[in-house]
Amino acid sequence: MSLCVTFLGTSGAVPTVDRNPSSIAVAREGESFLFDAGEGTQRQVMRYGTGFDIDRIFVTHAHGDHVLGLPGLVQTLDFNDRVRPLSITVPRGARRQIRSLISALDTRPGFELRIREVVAGDVAYRGEEYEIRTFETDHDTRSLGYALIEDERKGRFDRERAEELGVPVGPKFSRLHEGESVELDDGTVVEPDQVVGDPRPGRSLVYTGDTRPSAETVAVADDPDLLIHDATFASDNAERAxxxxxxxARGAAEIANRCGAKRLALVHLSSRYAGDPSAHxxxxRAVFDGPEERVFVPEDGHELDLPYPDA
Incomplete structure (x- = not known):
């Protein structure tokens, strides 16, 4: 089952020639999400081929570099004859701002906009075998981060062991894998734990939006496969941060260590660093507890597939 992240916009508040304002596209087994939609997001969607069949948009906060792409995106979806509703999840108190932004030019799309407010600790969306949770971030306005966390998967079925125990090939295999006991023709009962291994972890990714380093980021997910963290500044501007x-970048890496992240993506780079993220x-990498290649500064268009932990 695929889980793919495309970095549509990785710049800070001011875009650069090579970096668009904030937006992250996530595709999971036929579903498509956007996290934030900075100015020009619709063009990035076209440029990097993530598609306009967007199911849901999750907004971290109502600063322009995270939401100014919404009016154009909604208009383009309307031009493409979208009819199904579009869900936009925002922090509590931001619904009116977002609706006013989208309707500023009297835009009236031919589909329903469902703008929902959430607070830290909510399940913003429950999908099939995963959920998207909110967590508190430490920014200068009401803001949230989002964590996509998959459910545990069933343990591996040991077919060879099942056959040794006399279970006939067929429906009883499936029943055992689903957690049911089965009775054999001679009256022997075979329990699921005799032939099914321990549950296996799903995947998880955490996106902070804009934030100072925060303990809430650490608490939302254990050992996330990917942490996408604000790294607006290098340490030469720590006070400014x-x-x-x-x-x-150092603060982001310290948070990655504390939560056990397997990969760390540094985003929201200030335009003062332009095309040179070497300091970040x-x-x-000097503080991250893991291989150097697990820390990266994605360019716009960078695509990353997240495998299962036991793959």
């Missing part, structure tokens, strides 16, 4: 409620990479 604190003042503006952002993080440094050096300081993050």
């Amino acid at each position: 604190t003042e503006t409620a952002h993080a440094t 990479l050096a300081e993050a």
